[in-house]
Amino acid sequence: MTVESKIAVETTNLSYISPSGKKLLDNLNCKISKGSIVGILGDSKSGKEIFLQTLNKIIPTFTGGIVEGKIIVNGLNVMEHTVNELAREIYTILEEPSLQIVQTIVYDDVAFGPSNMQLPTSEIRRRVDFALESTRLSGYEERNCYTLSGGEQQRLAIAGGIAMLPKIICMINPFSMLDPIGKKEISAVISQLNKNYNITFLITDGGQDIEILARLSDELIFMDNGKIINRGPPKELFSGKYEIDMRFPEIAELFTMLDGNITRAEIPLSVSEAVEFLTKLLRGKRQKISKTSKEPDKISKKVDPIITVRNLEHTYPGPPPVKALRGISLDIYPGELVAIIGQNGGGKSTLALHLVGILKPTNPEAIITVDGIDVPNASTMEIINHINYVFQNPNDQIFTEKVWDEVAFGLKMRGLNQEEIRKRVQETLRLFGLEQYANEHTAFLTPGIKTLLALASVAIMNPRILIIDEPTGGLDYKEADHVLKIIQALNETGKTIILITHDMRIVSKFTSRVIVIHQGQILLDGSPSEVFAREDLLKKAYIEPPEIAQLARELGLPLDILTVEDMYKYLRGVLSWSG
Amino acid sequence: MVWLEYEHKNTFFHNRLTGLTKLIMTLVIIFMAGFYWDLRYLGVLLLFTICLALLSKIPWHWYRNLLIVVLLMTPASIQLGSLWMVRSEYFKVLPREFTSKVIIHIGKLPVVGETALTYGNAYWTASFIIKIFISIMALYFFIYTTSVSDLSYSLQKLGIPSSIIFLISCSYRFIPLMLRRQQIVTWARSLRGWRIGKNPIKVIYNVGPIFFSLGLSAYNAVEQTTRAVSLKGFDVKKKTTPIRDIKFTYIDYVLSLFFIAVFAISTYLNLVYNIGNI
Numbered sequence: 001m002t003v004e005s006k007i008a009v010e011t012t013n014l015s016y017i018s019p020s021g022k023k024l025l026d027n028l029n030c031k032i033s034k035g036s037i038v039g040i041l042g043d044s045k046s047g048k049e050i051f052l053q054t055l056n057k058i059i060p061t062f063t064g065g066i067v068e069g070k071i072i073v074n075g076l077n078v079m080e081h082t083v084n085e086l087a088r089e090i091y092t093i094l095e096e097p098s099l100q101i102v103q104t105i106v107y108d109d110v111a112f113g114p115s116n117m118q119l120p121t122s123e124i125r126r127r128v129d130f131a132l133e134s135t136r137l138s139g140y141e142e143r144n145c146y147t148l149s150g151g152e153q154q155r156l157a158i159a160g161g162i163a164m165l166p167k168i169i170c171m172i173n174p175f176s177m178l179d180p181i182g183k184k185e186i187s188a189v190i191s192q193l194n195k196n197y198n199i200t201f202l203i204t205d206g207g208q209d210i211e212i213l214a215r216l217s218d219e220l221i222f223m224d225n226g227k228i229i230n231r232g233p234p235k236e237l238f239s240g241k242y243e244i245d246m247r248f249p250e251i252a253e254l255f256t257m258l259d260g261n262i263t264r265a266e267i268p269l270s271v272s273e274a275v276e277f278l279t280k281l282l283r284g285k286r287q288k289i290s291k292t293s294k295e296p297d298k299i300s301k302k303v304d305p306i307i308t309v310r311n312l313e314h315t316y317p318g319p320p321p322v323k324a325l326r327g328i329s330l331d332i333y334p335g336e337l338v339a340i341i342g343q344n345g346g347g348k349s350t351l352a353l354h355l356v357g358i359l360k361p362t363n364p365e366a367i368i369t370v371d372g373i374d375v376p377n378a379s380t381m382e383i384i385n386h387i388n389y390v391f392q393n394p395n396d397q398i399f400t401e402k403v404w405d406e407v408a409f410g411l412k413m414r415g416l417n418q419e420e421i422r423k424r425v426q427e428t429l430r431l432f433g434l435e436q437y438a439n440e441h442t443a444f445l446t447p448g449i450k451t452l453l454a455l456a457s458v459a460i461m462n463p464r465i466l467i468i469d470e471p472t473g474g475l476d477y478k479e480a481d482h483v484l485k486i487i488q489a490l491n492e493t494g495k496t497i498i499l500i501t502h503d504m505r506i507v508s509k510f511t512s513r514v515i516v517i518h519q520g521q522i523l524l525d526g527s528p529s530e531v532f533a534r535e536d537l538l539k540k541a542y543i544e545p546p547e548i549a550q551l552a553r554e555l556g557l558p559l560d561i562l563t564v565e566d567m568y569k570y571l572r573g574v575l576s577w578s579g
Numbered sequence: 580m581v582w583l584e585y586e587h588k589n590t591f592f593h594n595r596l597t598g599l600t601k602l603i604m605t606l607v608i609i610f611m612a613g614f615y616w617d618l619r620y621l622g623v624l625l626l627f628t629i630c631l632a633l634l635s636k637i638p639w640h641w642y643r644n645l646l647i648v649v650l651l652m653t654p655a656s657i658q659l660g661s662l663w664m665v666r667s668e669y670f671k672v673l674p675r676e677f678t679s680k681v682i683i684h685i686g687k688l689p690v691v692g693e694t695a696l697t698y699g700n701a702y703w704t705a706s707f708i709i710k711i712f713i714s715i716m717a718l719y720f721f722i723y724t725t726s727v728s729d730l731s732y733s734l735q736k737l738g739i740p741s742s743i744i745f746l747i748s749c750s751y752r753f754i755p756l757m758l759r760r761q762q763i764v765t766w767a768r769s770l771r772g773w774r775i776g777k778n779p780i781k782v783i784y785n786v787g788p789i790f791f792s793l794g795l796s797a798y799n800a801v802e803q804t805t806r807a808v809s810l811k812g813f814d815v816k817k818k819t820t821p822i823r824d825i826k827f828t829y830i831d832y833v834l835s836l837f838f839i840a841v842f843a844i845s846t847y848l849n850l851v852y853n854i855g856n857i
Binding site for chain 2: 056058061062082083084085087088091092094096099100101102103104105107108111112113114115116117118119120121124142143144146160164353356358380381384388389391395396397398399400401409410413414443457458461
């Protein structure tokens, strides 16, 4: 009689040396129990993604380099099998979903894995239906995969993995491109698959979606420089007893800030736990405090708007035609830092591409005026002196070999003299903290540096307005914070900034105004506190307020409490702590 | 905008025919366009192909791109015709007095010798351009109505090795992927003030970075696709289950046999009786 092992993954002295000779994994010894959900956290240099990719031999099969040590996955010695042989046991969902699509039609793409497993057609159909329903893609069966938005493609990649029902699913930053409700739904799918099919999940994150992982995971592993630094249940790791070089979940951060002033048994990680604790604490002690968040009245609306859009419509040609924008009208004022939010595929990027003249309205009566320029009738050269756009994926934008040349490109195109170019490039590299990378090859930069480079190469052209599409997508929390500080600094120099984002923390912390777009129309437009107060409407656009805003609403506190700092100040005031 | 890729539509060709039937139809049209030079036969074939394209609801911008391709190829075709087809003995069916009549005399060129644009050359050039038109339209019809999985399954039915099917399927989805990428890359460049310019040296200088970027993307896309299919358990040595219940219906049999018969008869008539030649 054989006893089935309870271990899903076991690594012994696992090391990986890249083809360039760098040791990216350093003697990892790790056991992961079957049926558990494990979050693997760390910055972009921690080696967390590399660790997951060694488990099904993507590394070194496709990357080269040397893997040392032993990896056992569900009793199989990984080094003795090929990637496709391991596919029945372990499936990895890579970070860039568009590159994981192997068919043109949604249904076919999800069915591709089960079809390779030679399952009967009826079983393939059952699994595809289940996977599509689980990922909110039912009804998309016949859609062309490449016409899906980034978030929809992410869900498709996940559906492709789910349909194979492997015993272990590895996910590399799976939430990075999803709208808030999408994140919640994918978390629910993970829980459901884990519970019903006992699938083990290994999920990486750079700290951007730590709230989700903290609630979802049975265990968290922190990695740094290819090593495991800490591991344990989330409540223990965020209890404040450990030194963790990582952003804490908002609720945990709030409670660790309150430590010393309150006595608690364990750290709350969810809004409901925090509500339960704080309700008792606040009984009879509520008070009104002054506004804490940035409000739009900082910007004088007496000045003329810098962007005026009236009745903008855009229909992508079919058949059938897709109405992406349905009569958008808005004004944006000089110096504003505006967030455009909404569900994946809701029309945010289409609107942005109209503002820079890449797309033209499909209704002739539409008006788009940017800094006095009639955009639909202006040349690109004229437009980019006033407004520019930083693409979501920096790889779409970077096209020269060296960082210096990339930053200098726009100025060269304008025909500036060499001395002027040299001076401005140096200044921009310094401002963006890119000086040390000036002579590096753009293909080998980390995602965070690529994002900064894409931003720098547009900002150097000095437009008055910058549209930045998902500036923190795929970055770890340190890189994201750095990028956001630079964006804030640009805004402080007087530039009008429009951020397209799914990250509600960014919205609440950095922006003064939020525009919610839903199905090609403006659903809400106001300050973050005004917008986050309309939870009923937000749900329609697959948006969920940040956790602190939810907590404030649940506790009946002022709705302008949006950030951990706001809440801490409020609670300190109410409870008269000296802290 | 979708170009050179399958899109699901509610048409007879999308939903009622298997990929294999459509492949046979397309190959027959392309082969026939290949050996016909007579404008009358090519005209009929062109009309038939246009009907196929319209019935499969190919978007209008595909035709626009086709016209651009044909227009770009026209000068080269004329040049080719005038250089190579100047000798009237090349024409087997058309009367020599017609084919050798000179429209424009070019003169003596090194290697090629005496060159001129004759009525024969003009006829040949017109046929050549129509052939291109028909062939591309037939390919359009096939690409627009046949998904990658349908194509793979059809090739599997024909007994083609999985490794070759994999290569064909990859390129089938790779081209639209790169076209999309090229569009985004071009947008990103134009927003940085990039323009092709008119000076040919500057054109080369300005287009260079696009090729660097696209080359890098192509390399990444190939690597990632190989990685993605491996992750989904694809093995060139193993057969796969058809994703959909693709069954050969009587319509498939009738159409396939009809096209094979038309091909056999027309090839026979062409080889034996010069029908379709000029």
